[in-house]
Amino acid sequence: MAVDFYDIDSLLTEEERMVRDNVRAFVDARVLPGISKHYEEGTFPTELIPEFGKLGVLGATLPEKYGCAGMGDIAYGLVMKELERADSGIRSFCSVQGALVMYPIYAFGSEEHRTTWLPKLASGEAVGCFGLTEPDYGSNPGGMITRAERTATGFRLNGTKRWITNGNLADVAIVWAKLDGVIRGFVVPTNTPGFTALKIERKFSLRASVTSELILEDVDVPESALMPGVQGIKGPLSCLTQARFGIAWGVIGAAEACFECAVDYAKNRVQFSRPIAGYQLVQAKFADMLTEITKAQLVAWRLGKLKEAKQMRPDQVSLAKRNNVHMALETARKCRDILGGNGITYDYPISRHLLNLETVITYEGTHDIHTLVLGQSVTGIAAYDSPMDPPRAK
């Protein structure tokens, strides 16, 4: 059963449904059986990476000429949803690879960047990561300290990036640094001398995903490492817009997985004279969740249509990311509650989703930052910092 109370299925094309069903079958067969063990052990299922490639879910919306699937935005959204039905860490891997690495190479890189990296990244032969956030610059990435200096043959990079998904798995990093005070993007092979990735341990969330700190000490890259197509904070922000689109879809999968598990549990768990599904207090939770999931599905669908029509604005993505992640987190919390004691073990998938979503609500723009993006849209006034703030580039 998939949750589809408003028959959104009938808004999809035949092809979109086929893509979704393919990924769903893959997830059932290849991801779900082992994901809980990976989660508990804090490991990423690297064996799946080439399979993602074969499935066509890496950089899935980019052109076929670079080895990508060239699928539409709604199809892509459905893919993200199916992947996150398994685990946010799985979806995060694919989000980073596609939206934060392949997208900027495609959109801002040179043709050499594209031909060198996109086919390998699409097939899963290579893995990428995205170096924007720094230990002291999260919600304000424009304040980054990482610097690029010109050298005789190219650039020398210095700085520290943190909370970098896939950092220790990556063959290539998109590194954002200030060159003469202007933010620029560099395509940096991770085996370049001076480049170090340190795995962040002791996480309770996204444990089936690799999160890293990147340390760049005198990393020398050639002139060709610079991505020519963009300058300023709008470069990385436009990547985030792509990634947030995928998150807005993906978390619906997590929510649906929790909901279906809790409904099934409640129909079978008898207390007093009947299944707990028959008590009003439990039904009220289901009514709220059904409503919120349905609305999130409509938000994602409409956003996809706007994206396909090339009319999607970043603030529209903020609404979807903020709403849908919050919805998914609240759903996971309610579902865990319905499972009672059984909700605190990894015997049911709800626990992983609950823990993962604590990260997802924070990364790619915290809930509060998206609140202020929307506040600015409504009022025309930026309130991120002081009243003197110039409007925030999107």
Place this chain on the structure above:
Amino acid sequence: MAVDFYDIDSLLTEEERMVRDNVRAFVDARVLPGISKHYEEGTFPTELIPEFGKLGVLGATLPEKYGCAGMGDIAYGLVMKELERADSGIRSFCSVQGALVMYPIYAFGSEEHRTTWLPKLASGEAVGCFGLTEPDYGSNPGGMITRAERTATGFRLNGTKRWITNGNLADVAIVWAKLDGVIRGFVVPTNTPGFTALKIERKFSLRASVTSELILEDVDVPESALMPGVQGIKGPLSCLTQARFGIAWGVIGAAEACFECAVDYAKNRVQFSRPIAGYQLVQAKFADMLTEITKAQLVAWRLGKLKEAKQMRPDQVSLAKRNNVHMALETARKCRDILGGNGITYDYPISRHLLNLETVITYEGTHDIHTLVLGQSVTGIAAYDSPMDPPRAK
């Protein structure tokens, strides 16, 4: 400005937009100027009734052969939204006339019922009301006490109906009563001897709407008063489904009116160094409201599409009524808060909407009843009353 953050406008047809714009212009010109005075004085603007008829908003989805506009469900929804942008009482008048009086006459009445009443009700020459709820039977209408007994020439009706919108304005009442233990509908002219309507006074809500108690004491009607086309509780419930569809659209208009007023106010109200629109606490309210309004719009639009495709189920309508009214009430509350002291007078429309929505969340199925409808949809178990309840007819 209308709130349309996800460009739902572009999902509408040219004709739907035209209908909406017509009604919007009418509301601006004819309804808004006097509505606050009517509200304060507790009167309904009866002078508008024939104008509603000319505008085509009474029974708007019914066929032209009966003098109706024959418009589609989404166009109808847009009409309801524009009317409720002025006042829930105005929309209530039209909801009752169309969905609760003209719809059952069309769907369940005899051809004589149709030809006698529909043209007059469509033009506003006649007004109707819907007698289902009783003083002691609100959420459980199936328990009604009102009885019909067979007489030599027809039926004799006895009982009391309460919370009846338009009761004192009506020329005709659709009266639901038990005949031999089975709920049946009767078309009863209100000048029939024994029929009395008492206006319910001392309301703080829906003051620009007439709410009545109907007392039926030995009301004799001919055989032909009986509507032949339906038996049982599903008759009145199917009318409520029509009405709730209109409410789910209508309240978005109330919410949008509040939102626009509050945004405008906040951009102009300076406290300390800047407009209050520039403070994070105010922006957080706007972000939440924008999100909820946008989602409610998508819910209404999708529900309309399902209705047009003849695939709309009552539980889907429950989701929309429950979610959208709650959204509108919370929006009105937040907006009143933003207006501070200025929010407690009738100088701004927010106050009327705030007060009206306290009724709208209760009538046509309370919030809690719709919670349990959804709970039953999810779990398959009816929890309205005891576990032995049979599934509720919809």
Place this chain on the structure above:
Amino acid sequence: MAVDFYDIDSLLTEEERMVRDNVRAFVDARVLPGISKHYEEGTFPTELIPEFGKLGVLGATLPEKYGCAGMGDIAYGLVMKELERADSGIRSFCSVQGALVMYPIYAFGSEEHRTTWLPKLASGEAVGCFGLTEPDYGSNPGGMITRAERTATGFRLNGTKRWITNGNLADVAIVWAKLDGVIRGFVVPTNTPGFTALKIERKFSLRASVTSELILEDVDVPESALMPGVQGIKGPLSCLTQARFGIAWGVIGAAEACFECAVDYAKNRVQFSRPIAGYQLVQAKFADMLTEITKAQLVAWRLGKLKEAKQMRPDQVSLAKRNNVHMALETARKCRDILGGNGITYDYPISRHLLNLETVITYEGTHDIHTLVLGQSVTGIAAYDSPMDPPRAK
């Protein structure tokens, strides 16, 4: 029945209980019978003013030598609670008279001010009002425009004050104005030439209370009108601290009245097979309300103890005002919901409380302003305006 789930009664002294019971009996006998009619007609029951005086509730904590009751702070709080059990407008009248007029005269006035005004205000022979808020200066009263200029014989006052409770009833106004740029308080008889009070009409809230705009055009007062004992914004703010203390207690009375009404209703209103009090969804509302009322009672009691020990800080009062008013408003909303259709008329007291509390949550420091007072207490950083704000005087 009074709500006392944690037996707070046993924390009171014999004398405190006696004071409370006296006022309770007075309210039952003299206030409740007519209050709904006054509310609907938008009038204040002026005939009660001398009775308040006899009862000893005007300026009740001030010394007996000025004709006051000299009661303790907890006794005073209990008085406020009993008065607001009837209507927030009644409590507001007494709050303003005592905390905003008699308190500053006592604390900051000359001995002549005290002997002239306190006995008359205590007996109800005279009524006072408090002129601080201006049309454009609500949350930021320090920005006031009203000015005092020195004249040969005293001062000339010019400015406009708004949202002034008791304005049209008052014999004397405490007017705050800037003299040489410093806020000072003046004791101004309202029959002084140039002083005009305009009643604010068209309110849906606090309708049994008089709210006014004061216009001061070249109001000449003698040198002796100036209150010698305080300078700066801390003068009026310290009055607000007194008034907020009374509000924090008072609104519990409103909440208790709603709760008791709704419990009684739910136990008698049968739907389906049982009283609605027996359904889980209704019980959940009662459980939440009982919890919140009990906590608010403990907050008020503890605050009273701190005040009696002369250790109460303004930020502690902010917590109580903010929490308890919000609690009362949410309680009124839930109770109105439980009453269904019957909740929208003045037949039950819940409606008045619901409407009144929309004002109470705004006046005397809005909910948001108290949020920021608490935020500053926790963090040491003022966030009312820009980061450069100096800490706010309390």
Place this chain on the structure above:
Amino acid sequence: MAVDFYDIDSLLTEEERMVRDNVRAFVDARVLPGISKHYEEGTFPTELIPEFGKLGVLGATLPEKYGCAGMGDIAYGLVMKELERADSGIRSFCSVQGALVMYPIYAFGSEEHRTTWLPKLASGEAVGCFGLTEPDYGSNPGGMITRAERTATGFRLNGTKRWITNGNLADVAIVWAKLDGVIRGFVVPTNTPGFTALKIERKFSLRASVTSELILEDVDVPESALMPGVQGIKGPLSCLTQARFGIAWGVIGAAEACFECAVDYAKNRVQFSRPIAGYQLVQAKFADMLTEITKAQLVAWRLGKLKEAKQMRPDQVSLAKRNNVHMALETARKCRDILGGNGITYDYPISRHLLNLETVITYEGTHDIHTLVLGQSVTGIAAYDSPMDPPRAK
């Protein structure tokens, strides 16, 4: 710093403060340094058990003649709060030992039970567990399947108990079983043949606590194993009342630990131009948390006073358990949010508290069950199951 916004400290006696400070110092020195490692590894710090004994926190309110500390209820509550400031698992160990094992032995056991077990349990020489919940009987323990049959020399026990804290650490188990259809309690050494404890693995919550399943297969105990002093469900329920009292206090410690950590973080974490503690959206979270913590402290203190006066009712405990655990969980969630990415690692204590509290809100009566206890108190109607339910024994 401890959170004490309403100076509750001054309501304590000198001795209560001393007890608290002793435990606080112990927790700082002996528990906090290693707790995170134990949590990550899923182990309980057994080395602390004798130290708890020396500290006097095991069965702390029981008489000194049995080797216990004989402290008052508020002192005991303060102990629980300090222990849970470290970790809910630590407090759970002591709750179970004291309230669920030593209390029933003291209250319902024979003098032989008391002299045999209480001194050893008080010193930490022995550990106990409480066998009530079964796999299929959580919220409805009265439906338990575990049975005791009379044998020639005593009783034979059969059944399965689940979610048993300390199960694998215990030397003695209090086992509740039906004897001739009546619930009775048995004191069962865990080395009795047929008694097996299985550790429940794969928990994400309460990882520094041992949770077990107990399997009783033909466990033969002598006549003397039966506790003579109680029959029926009120036996175990009265133990739960004791334990819930400790939880209501304990979770305040968890909440305070999170709050202090988040305040400290926010004052030091700079984004844009200032510490995030200076932004309104962050301050709003602190204002809400400060308010809720303060109210929970007042609830716990008042409940302690009622308990010391022997007037505490079980429904009053339900209010405190339900409110305070929910408060603590919401506090942990808000604090994790404030920490952003840093909130998802074990580098800060918030993560452990967040995860633990998902168990604490479920065990010892779920949130929903306590809702219905309060609902019954308010309405007089039991709504746990069907309307025919007899009032629930407390």
